[in-house]
Amino acid sequence: MKLRIPFETVRATADEALLRIGLPEEKASLCAQIHTESSADGVESHGLNRIPRFAVYVRNGWVDPEADPVLTGARGAVENYDGRLGVGITNAIFCADRAVELARQHGIGCAALHNTTHWMRGGTYAWRMAEADMVGLSWINAESCMPMWGSDEKSVGNNPFCIAIPREKGPIVVDMAMSLYAYGKLGVYRLAGEQLPYPGGFDREGRLTTDPGAIEETMRILPAGYWKGSSLAIALDLAAAMISNGRSGIEQDAATMGSCGGCSQIFIAIDPYLFGDREELQAMLDHRVAAADSAHPIDPDRPVRCPGENTLLRRKESMERGVAVDEQIWNQILDLATGRMDVVDIASF
Amino acid sequence: MKLRIPFETVRATADEALLRIGLPEEKASLCAQIHTESSADGVESHGLNRIPRFAVYVRNGWVDPEADPVLTGARGAVENYDGRLGVGITNAIFCADRAVELARQHGIGCAALHNTTHWMRGGTYAWRMAEADMVGLSWINAESCMPMWGSDEKSVGNNPFCIAIPREKGPIVVDMAMSLYAYGKLGVYRLAGEQLPYPGGFDREGRLTTDPGAIEETMRILPAGYWKGSSLAIALDLAAAMISNGRSGIEQDAATMGSCGGCSQIFIAIDPYLFGDREELQAMLDHRVAAADSAHPIDPDRPVRCPGENTLLRRKESMERGVAVDEQIWNQILDLATGRMDVVDIASF
Numbered sequence: 001m002k003l004r005i006p007f008e009t010v011r012a013t014a015d016e017a018l019l020r021i022g023l024p025e026e027k028a029s030l031c032a033q034i035h036t037e038s039s040a041d042g043v044e045s046h047g048l049n050r051i052p053r054f055a056v057y058v059r060n061g062w063v064d065p066e067a068d069p070v071l072t073g074a075r076g077a078v079e080n081y082d083g084r085l086g087v088g089i090t091n092a093i094f095c096a097d098r099a100v101e102l103a104r105q106h107g108i109g110c111a112a113l114h115n116t117t118h119w120m121r122g123g124t125y126a127w128r129m130a131e132a133d134m135v136g137l138s139w140i141n142a143e144s145c146m147p148m149w150g151s152d153e154k155s156v157g158n159n160p161f162c163i164a165i166p167r168e169k170g171p172i173v174v175d176m177a178m179s180l181y182a183y184g185k186l187g188v189y190r191l192a193g194e195q196l197p198y199p200g201g202f203d204r205e206g207r208l209t210t211d212p213g214a215i216e217e218t219m220r221i222l223p224a225g226y227w228k229g230s231s232l233a234i235a236l237d238l239a240a241a242m243i244s245n246g247r248s249g250i251e252q253d254a255a256t257m258g259s260c261g262g263c264s265q266i267f268i269a270i271d272p273y274l275f276g277d278r279e280e281l282q283a284m285l286d287h288r289v290a291a292a293d294s295a296h297p298i299d300p301d302r303p304v305r306c307p308g309e310n311t312l313l314r315r316k317e318s319m320e321r322g323v324a325v326d327e328q329i330w331n332q333i334l335d336l337a338t339g340r341m342d343v344v345d346i347a348s349f
Numbered sequence: 350m351k352l353r354i355p356f357e358t359v360r361a362t363a364d365e366a367l368l369r370i371g372l373p374e375e376k377a378s379l380c381a382q383i384h385t386e387s388s389a390d391g392v393e394s395h396g397l398n399r400i401p402r403f404a405v406y407v408r409n410g411w412v413d414p415e416a417d418p419v420l421t422g423a424r425g426a427v428e429n430y431d432g433r434l435g436v437g438i439t440n441a442i443f444c445a446d447r448a449v450e451l452a453r454q455h456g457i458g459c460a461a462l463h464n465t466t467h468w469m470r471g472g473t474y475a476w477r478m479a480e481a482d483m484v485g486l487s488w489i490n491a492e493s494c495m496p497m498w499g500s501d502e503k504s505v506g507n508n509p510f511c512i513a514i515p516r517e518k519g520p521i522v523v524d525m526a527m528s529l530y531a532y533g534k535l536g537v538y539r540l541a542g543e544q545l546p547y548p549g550g551f552d553r554e555g556r557l558t559t560d561p562g563a564i565e566e567t568m569r570i571l572p573a574g575y576w577k578g579s580s581l582a583i584a585l586d587l588a589a590a591m592i593s594n595g596r597s598g599i600e601q602d603a604a605t606m607g608s609c610g611g612c613s614q615i616f617i618a619i620d621p622y623l624f625g626d627r628e629e630l631q632a633m634l635d636h637r638v639a640a641a642d643s644a645h646p647i648d649p650d651r652p653v654r655c656p657g658e659n660t661l662l663r664r665k666e667s668m669e670r671g672v673a674v675d676e677q678i679w680n681q682i683l684d685l686a687t688g689r690m691d692v693v694d695i696a697s698f
Contacts, residue, residue, distance in 0.1 A: 073624035077426045078456035080624040107427035110457045110619060135588050148644045148653045155644030155653070165587045174584045176577050198575060206647065224574025226547060228525050231656035234641055235523045238514045238634055239484050245625035248637040268617070270459060275422035275429040276594035285587055288597040292583050295497045295504035298555065304497045304504070307580035 003330055004322035011036040014051060016337035021055045022065045023087065031089045038121040039325060040318035041311045043175075045184035046121035048325055052332045054118075055343045062257040063087060063117045069094050072114075073245075077106035080244060083116025085262065089124070091116045092138075095267045096125040100132045103269035111267045114246025118260035123175030125267060126164035127308075130171035134269035136164040141237040142260050143252040146179050146221050149230040152206065154219050157249045158182070159236045164308070166272065167285045173308035178233035179221045186212040186221075240264040352679055353671030360385040363400060365686035370404045371414045372436065380438045387470040388674060389667035390660045392524075394533035395470035397674055401681045403467075404692045411606040412436060412466045418443050421463075422594075426455035429593060432465025434611065438473070440465045441487075444616045445474040449481045452618035460616045463595025467609040472524030474616060475513035476657075479520035483618035485513040490586040491609050492601040495528050495570050498579040501555065503568050506598045507531070508585045513657070515621065516634045522657035527582035528570040535561040535570075589613040 015032035023031065038047030057063045067086030071079060079098055083091040095111035102109020119125065119140060129136025142157030158179040165172040181200040189196055190212040199208035201215030201222045208222070215221055223229030241248040246264030247255065255262045272281065295304045318324065335341035364381035372380060387396030406412045416435035420428060428447055432440040444460035451458020468474065468489060478485025491506030507528040514521040530549040538545055538561040548557035550564030550571045557571070564570055572578030590597040595613030596604065604611045621630065644653045667673065684690035 075620075075623045076455035076457070078619070078623055106425035106455055106457075108425070108455075108457055108459045108617070112624070135592060148641050148655075150646055150648070150651055150653045151644035152647050153645045155641055161581075163581070163584045163588060165584060165591060167587075172584055172587055174577075174580045176574075176581060180574055180577070224577045225525075225529055226573075228523075228529070228573045231523045232510075232512070232525060234637075234655050235512045235514060235521055238516075238521055238637055239512060239619075239621075241633060241637070242514060242621040242625070242630050243484060243619055243623075245630070248633060250637055250640045251633075268457070270427070270588075270592055271424075272588075272591040274424045274427055274592075275461070276591070281591050281594070284590060284597060284600075288583075288587055288590070288599055291599045292497050292504055295500035296502045297499055298501050299499070302499055304499045306497075306583050 001327040002324050003327055005325055005330065006322050007036060007040060007319055010039070010048065010323045010325065013333055013337045014048065017051060017333050020336055020339060021058050021343055024066060027065065027087050027090050030093065031087060034089050034093075034120065034124055036323060038124065040315050040323045042314035043121050043123070044324065044326065045182060048333065049184075049329050050120055051336070052329065055336060057117070057258050059343045060258070062261050069113065069116075077102050077108055078110045078112065081111060081113045083113050085115060085117055085257070088117040088119045088260065092119040092125050092265060092267070093128065095265065096128050096136070096138065096269075099136075099267040099269040100129055100134050103134055103271050107274050108268065108270045110243070112244035113265045113267070114244040115262055116265055117263070118258070119265065121175065122160035122162045123164070123173050126162035126175065127171060127173050129267070129269045130164035130166040130173065132269070133166050133271070133273070135166065135272050136162070137268040138162045138266060139236045139240060140260065140265045141240040141247075141249045141252070141263055144249055145183070145219070146223060146230065146233065148234065149223060149227040152202070152220060156230060156233045157237060158221070159233045159249075161232065161236060165285065167289065168282050169286060170312045171308050172285075172289065172306050173311065176224070178223055178229040178236075180224045180229070181221065183216065183221065186216050190216065240266050350676040351673050352676050354674055354679065355671050356385060356389060356668055359388070359397065359672045359674065362682055362686045363397065366400060366682045369685055369688060370407050370692055373415060376414065376436050376439045379442065380436060383438050383442075383469065383473055385672060387473065389664050389672045391663035392470050392472070393673065393675065394531060397682065398533075398678050399469055400685070401678065404685060406466070406607050408692045409607070411610050418462065418465075426451050426457055427459045427461065430460060430462045432462050434464060434466055434606070437466040437468045437609065441468040441474050441614060441616070442477065444614065445477050445485070445487065445618075448485075448616040448618040449478055449483050452483055452620050456623050457617065457619045459592070461593035462614045462616070463593040464611055465614055466612070467607070468614065470524065471509035471511045472513070472522050475511035475524065476520060476522050478616070478618045479513035479515040479522065481618070482515050482620070482622070484515065484621050485511070486617040487511045487615060488585045488589060489609065489614045490589040490596075490598045490601070490612055493598055494532070494568070495572060495579065495582065497583065498572060498576040501551070501569060505579060505582045506586060507570070508582045508598075510581065510585060514634065516638065517631050518635060519661045520657050521634075521638065521655050522660065525573070527572055527578040527585075529573045529578070530570065532565065532570065535565050539565065589615050
């Protein structure tokens, strides 16, 4: 069941839970804010739903709640950080902010982060760079969870790629995993007894299927765009590991520290006002977005929207009606926050 | 019918044809090399096949064969160029090389090009950056040729995104249009009387179909990964126009100067050896690629390959057996090269 709980209540409760899990005050506060914002934006799967799992990761020693990123190299507009298996969200925010700062100095900036942990909702960091007036690009390499195209076994991460454009009327943000559907999404459809809208993977007989349970069983999730998604996934994996001097996806497989344990991440910010007038560029964006949005819709009740636009509508709704939270997840977070449940009692995820 | 013609014969003939079309010597020579390499790599659709169409573009005044790119702004690690509707290939090569040079100075470099023309095979420039020891990223915005997700009319470009990783045993290169199949590919299947391997667009009744002719009729090509491909396409369009201070896709629609006439392009190079040891990083790449390639294949006769690996095999075959060229296209190029046909006599494409 879904509850609607005021943003500030959710945030404060998440903050308490994260403190009990062992995060220092500043980190708990920032993570509580981000987890709550993700759920408020409609990305529950990578928002509040992740807090119990995060607690298990801390308990298992896969995330060090005290560690801060350390600069391990700097040259020109690029910096390299060791995330020291610290908290994925705070490490990634730190590096997104460094990329922005480098772009303010050099026009473009890159922060390359190795040895970090799961950043939760990937779009958070591109969105943050856009709010700092930058075009933001970011990506991550993850452990193997998707077959390479032509294979029937998981052999590459679904490595999300994110890009955000700083439009003043609302950023345009893509947060795109390289699988068509996340595993979390398959579970949502299965629990609701529904089929996927489009085939999302292969069943035991090797046939494309819309049956979410059959795909969970084979772990043969479909790359977005078939061979295209798997090609981009392996390239992003290699690029992240190479630039950050960090682990590739299979080195994460070997490390077995949970999802994205020890992963590599890239953050690139580009100042879009170097060569053009701000007002003219904003007018260009608005004109382009309006043209896309006015493309003739297949279903008159479902107008075309650019990525990020619906997120803002969901955010507004969450601020008015409360943040939608799964009841079971909410009870776990409450139990953690109040000390009714200790992290050692949480089942593994 | 396909002919196999020695690389050097093809290159020299293309060079003659391009000189007759009106390109200055240096530009003709470079373009002949690139068109021939693209066909030799198996990308005929954006290699030699484009020369007759390029001739028409020059004749129509959509491409100025004499124009060189002009620096219109520079700040730190970013430069902005006006392509002056010059030759797409030479403009893009110039900017890819500038990005590499900027990355040598600043660790990362970006050349943003506006008012340019079709770059033919997108992968050329990422591949070139990788051969210069850089991780290369590039993308372009094109005129509307694909529906935004949820629409039934063309409303966004298929805006290729390219990324290349400098592996010494052969770069890993993704050259990915945001539609699942290019229009050129649909034509190839239709002429061969074949169905597409996977649904590639919508027919007149709005059903997903594998019938290439039905999709050509509606122009409702399918974005790669459905909503994902269309989301990334609009974001890449906005980012290219904003950073380069250039035209968006719909401003190209309005300009009506052929495919990609007046478009915007971004080239980003990142030095991957800033923080890690070259030999160790190359060993990491080889290890990762070997793991992907050894993923259990669905069909034992079709082993998994990372993007770019098969390109090198095709290149080798072309050097040994000659470059595969469509007979009709080859005759057109010969006619242009020998002066038997003047550019004014070529039908439009």
